[in-house]
Amino acid sequence: MAGEERSQQARVEVMDGSGLKTAFASGVAWLGNNKSLVDSLNVFPVPDGDTGTNMYLTVSSALKEAQKSNSNDIGVVADAISLGALMGARGNSGVIFSQLMRGFAKRLQGMKTAGPTDIAAAFVEAANMAYKAVIKPVEGTILTVARMTARGCVQAGRQHADVVGVLEEGLRQGQITLERTPEMLPTLKEAGVVDAGGKGFLIFLEGFVGALKGEPAFEPGELPQERPAGVAAAAAASSAPAARASVAVTPEARSAREHIEFKYCTEFIVKGAHLDPDAIKAAVLGAVEGDSALIVGNSQAVKVHIHTNSPGKVLETCLVYGSLHEIDINNMEDQHEEFEAKAGSAAEAGVVGGDPAGDGSGSSGAGQGTAAEAQERPRKPLGVVAVAAGDGFGEILRSLGVDVVVTGGQTMNPSIQDIAEAAKAANADNVIVLPNNSNVLLTAGKASEVPDTSDIRIGVVPTKTVPQGVAALLALNPSLSMEENIERMTEVAGKVKTGEVTYAVRDSSFNGWVIKEGDTIGLFDGDLRAVGESRHQVVEELMAAMYSENDEVATVFYGADVTEEEANDIVARLQEAYPNLEFEVCYGGQPLYYYLISLE
Amino acid sequence: MGRIALVTDSTSDIRKSVAQDKGIIIIPLTVHFGDESYLDGVEIDSKEFFRKLRAASVMPKTSQPSPADFIRVYESLLTDYDHIFSIHISTKMSGTLQSASIAANTIGSSKIEVIDSENVSLGLGLIVMAAAEAIDKGLSVEDIRKVVEHAKANYGLYFTLDTLEYLQKNGRIGKATAFIGSLLSVKPILTVRNGEIDAVERVRGASRVYPRILELMHEAIPEGQEIDLIVLHADDEPRGEQWLADVKSRFNVRNSWLVECGPIVGTHAGPGTMSVAWRPVSELLK
Numbered sequence: 095m096a097g098e099e100r101s102q103q104a105r106v107e108v109m110d111g112s113g114l115k116t117a118f119a120s121g122v123a124w125l126g127n128n129k130s131l132v133d134s135l136n137v138f139p140v141p142d143g144d145t146g147t148n149m150y151l152t153v154s155s156a157l158k159e160a161q162k163s164n165s166n167d168i169g170v171v172a173d174a175i176s177l178g179a180l181m182g183a184r185g186n187s188g189v190i191f192s193q194l195m196r197g198f199a200k201r202l203q204g205m206k207t208a209g210p211t212d213i214a215a216a217f218v219e220a221a222n223m224a225y226k227a228v229i230k231p232v233e234g235t236i237l238t239v240a241r242m243t244a245r246g247c248v249q250a251g252r253q254h255a256d257v258v259g260v261l262e263e264g265l266r267q268g269q270i271t272l273e274r275t276p277e278m279l280p281t282l283k284e285a286g287v288v289d290a291g292g293k294g295f296l297i298f299l300e301g302f303v304g305a306l307k308g309e310p311a312f313e314p315g316e317l318p319q320e321r322p323a324g325v326a327a328a329a330a331a332s333s334a335p336a337a338r339a340s341v342a343v344t345p346e347a348r349s350a351r352e353h354i355e356f357k358y359c360t361e362f363i364v365k366g367a368h369l370d371p372d373a374i375k376a377a378v379l380g381a382v383e384g385d386s387a388l389i390v391g392n393s394q395a396v397k398v399h400i401h402t403n404s405p406g407k408v409l410e411t412c413l414v415y416g417s418l419h420e421i422d423i424n425n426m427e428d429q430h431e432e433f434e435a436k437a438g439s440a441a442e443a444g445v446v447g448g449d450p451a452g453d454g455s456g457s458s459g460a461g462q463g464t465a466a467e468a469q470e471r472p473r474k475p476l477g478v479v480a481v482a483a484g485d486g487f488g489e490i491l492r493s494l495g496v497d498v499v500v501t502g503g504q505t506m507n508p509s510i511q512d513i514a515e516a517a518k519a520a521n522a523d524n525v526i527v528l529p530n531n532s533n534v535l536l537t538a539g540k541a542s543e544v545p546d547t548s549d550i551r552i553g554v555v556p557t558k559t560v561p562q563g564v565a566a567l568l569a570l571n572p573s574l575s576m577e578e579n580i581e582r583m584t585e586v587a588g589k590v591k592t593g594e595v596t597y598a599v600r601d602s603s604f605n606g607w608v609i610k611e612g613d614t615i616g617l618f619d620g621d622l623r624a625v626g627e628s629r630h631q632v633v634e635e636l637m638a639a640m641y642s643e644n645d646e647v648a649t650v651f652y653g654a655d656v657t658e659e660e661a662n663d664i665v666a667r668l669q670e671a672y673p674n675l676e677f678e679v680c681y682g683g684q685p686l687y688y689y690l691i692s693l694e
Numbered sequence: 695m696g697r698i699a700l701v702t703d704s705t706s707d708i709r710k711s712v713a714q715d716k717g718i719i720i721i722p723l724t725v726h727f728g729d730e731s732y733l734d735g736v737e738i739d740s741k742e743f744f745r746k747l748r749a750a751s752v753m754p755k756t757s758q759p760s761p762a763d764f765i766r767v768y769e770s771l772l773t774d775y776d777h778i779f780s781i782h783i784s785t786k787m788s789g790t791l792q793s794a795s796i797a798a799n800t801i802g803s804s805k806i807e808v809i810d811s812e813n814v815s816l817g818l819g820l821i822v823m824a825a826a827e828a829i830d831k832g833l834s835v836e837d838i839r840k841v842v843e844h845a846k847a848n849y850g851l852y853f854t855l856d857t858l859e860y861l862q863k864n865g866r867i868g869k870a871t872a873f874i875g876s877l878l879s880v881k882p883i884l885t886v887r888n889g890e891i892d893a894v895e896r897v898r899g900a901s902r903v904y905p906r907i908l909e910l911m912h913e914a915i916p917e918g919q920e921i922d923l924i925v926l927h928a929d930d931e932p933r934g935e936q937w938l939a940d941v942k943s944r945f946n947v948r949n950s951w952l953v954e955c956g957p958i959v960g961t962h963a964g965p966g967t968m969s970v971a972w973r974p975v976s977e978l979l980k
Binding site: 489490493494495564565568569570571572573582586646647649676678680694 | 869872876877878879880887892893894895896897898899900901902
């Protein structure tokens with residue numbers, strides 16, 4: 095057993111608040127180092143939500159919250175982590191992680207320190223909480239991995255392992271389970287990968303345990319940029335092994351955290367004909383100093399994300415390869431301040447309630463930013479928030495009665511906090527959220543748990559695509575109650591068929607199709623139904639797969655990457671092939687997806 | 695028990711022949727095309743109105759009857775009748791009821807009972823037809839009042855328009871403003887609630903409006919319930935016939951009427967209007 099290998103090391107009998115912070119920080123850093131590996135495990139060959147990045151952003155937010163806590167009680171720190179994870183949660187895996195942390199914190203509530211069996215019990219509670227949060231739990235995902243990890247922890251605890259031994263056994267059983275996820279989930283097996291969320295969770299846990307063991311791999315020098323303070327503390331602690339789990343964060347470490355070495359978060363997409371993401375990555379990293387570089391894509395589009403002090407140089411460098419789109423440069427010092435301000439008030443509210451996902455006891459947290467401005471106007475009874483990417487969709491949704499459009503979708507999953515902010519800005523007593531993407535469903539569902547939305551009732555119509563969201567909006571009736579509207583909107587949304595035309599980000603096979611990177615692919619309600627080189631051909635095949643005799647109206651929303659002429663041309667041909675359908679062409683402006691087609 | 699008279703206005707879209715048959719007196723509103731004015735149902739009918747509307751370069755306008763119009767009618771009725779029920783278009787849509795009330799107060803007779811239907815067009819027509827039947831049956835003033843209240847409280851109504859433009863331009867859009875300005879082509883389904891136009895939902899594609907209205911009716915009407923029904927069309931009789939026959943085949947319909955959208959309602963709703971309204975049959979009428 096893992097515990098025996100380190101029998102000569104000092105046993106770690108208890109973990110306190112500082113110890114938890116230290117270990118958590120190491121987990122965050124280790125996940126940050128490996129997040130692109132997790133991203134690469136996404137199952138569908140579409141430019142999908144980035145599981146690794148989403149989880150990393152979630153745990154980073156949790157860490158920032160933890161580091162604000164001055165308490166050395168493990169219960170208080172765990173609470174802070176739970177709140178931070180909830181506020182920063184992005185994507186499905188991030189939301190599930192936030193619920194794991196919620197369960198973890200629940201078990202440790204009120205405790206100053208935790209022993210091995212407490213830690214094991216907290217992992218069990220974490221898994222239970224996550225299962226409860228997911229409407230239809232699916233085995234072979236992060237849920238299964240977390241549950242089996244908890245089982246490992248409990249077994250080791252029964253055999254009197256110390257804290258490290260408990261976690262190591264959990265990690266070991268988690269790994270075994272992860273390897274088995276392809277057997278549990280056929281889509282994973284076909285894609286030849288293990289579950290991305292489960293992998294991310296275990297990478298985090300590896301970092302967590304590594305810090306407790308003082309392993310060299312988790313020394314500060316080996317850690318990625320954006321090094322969190324707790325890691326520095328862990329390194330300092332390694333010279334005194336017996337006390338390593340309880341070293342406080344030093345003032346030096348704290349100021350290091352607040353210093354941002356590379357100020358400008360620079361993000362854009364390069365589009366061109368024969369792009370080589372690796373060449374662009376090498377060129378960017380050769381041209382500027384920076385960190386958090388994430389440069390990925392395919393031969394037609396490469397997403398560049400880097401923190402640097404020379405954003406201009408990055409743009410210049412990439413201009414050689416193709417045209418630049420969706421350029422977004424932010425000064426992170428500003429963002430940091432904003433975050434501090436927001437998180438500060440939310441943290442207070444959360445601590446008062448004692449339960450960050452609480453029931454309203456955490457008070458309103460009003461008086462901040464847009465929400466404060468909004469509250470000067472009288473609130474209306476019912477507001478709507480919708481998530482969508484693309485300027486065209488933004489306008490369409492607003493024209494159909496959406497108060498606030500949150501930018502996001504397949505690749506940019508908004509956080510719980512983003513949705514909560516939008517709900518506040520909608521300035522209504524009741525707010526209906528249309529997630530419009532399956533990766534955002536869970537996030538939307540948790541927005542009501544953010545403490546300062548406690549005076550808003552938030553309901554979700556579980557739309558998985560923007561066309562479903564559009565259909566749902568048509569059924570919106572401001573005179574009815576939120577519950578009646580949600581029922582009607584959900585019913586209507588379920589009757590719409592959605593077709594998506596995009597491109598494959600890598601070679602793969604799926605549903606028996608052989609797909610080459612860069613191929614145009616057509617999905618019908620999420621299932622791959624057409625593959626080809628020409629968009630015309632893929633749209634026509636996809637339409638053939640979607641069409642049934644009862645259909646009456648087809649709407650083709652064209653994306654940012656195709657011209658109006660092409661869209662009109664494609665629709666003219668479809669109209670010939672389907673003379674009984676009413677067609678409408680609309681500019682959606684969505685990234686990555688050439689066309690979204692709704693059929694009803 | 696004395697004789698009871700029934701008065702309404704031309705926004706009820708009750709057919710002339712039906713009104714004559716039931717002894718319902720209809721006070722006309724006026725529709726104006728530029729400088730030309732026409733008394734609704736007297737000097738212009740539905741077909742003529744829509745023909746003019748298609749040719750018109752300016753939007754028509756409408757005006758309510760004057761109190762004097764009501765005084766004339768009420769005074770002549772009071773010589774032969776002991777009680778007058780005067781049921782009119784919602785005060786939130788027209789000043790017609792205002793004129794009627796002034797007339798009643800001017801005359802100062804307690805025999806004139808002015809009622810706000812909180813409805814319009816076939817919705818108003820449905821209430822007036824219930825009152826007519828109650829009078830015909832020889833019910834007391836009190837029971838007739840009950841029948842009217844029952845109809846006001848239990849009606850159902852859906853209508854659709856080609857465009858919300860007319861309602862908006864004429865300031866009659868009510869609570870349906872939320873449906874204005876869609877970038878997608880959609881057809882609105884609307885109703886009348888609390889005396890004004892209210893939004894129900896929007897559907898994509900004209901062909902899907904009627905099936906959806908049927909679904910909504912099935913949700914609203916208990917299985918087997920006996921109803922009275924009115925279907926309204928705007929210069930599209932075949933479609934009106936089709937709706938009427940189809941609804942009758944699906945529900946337990948007692949009395950039914952097919953009506954045309956008159957000039958006043960047509961001015962505010964525009965072409966392409968279709969509507970269906972129903973109410974359960976009051977126990978007092980069985």
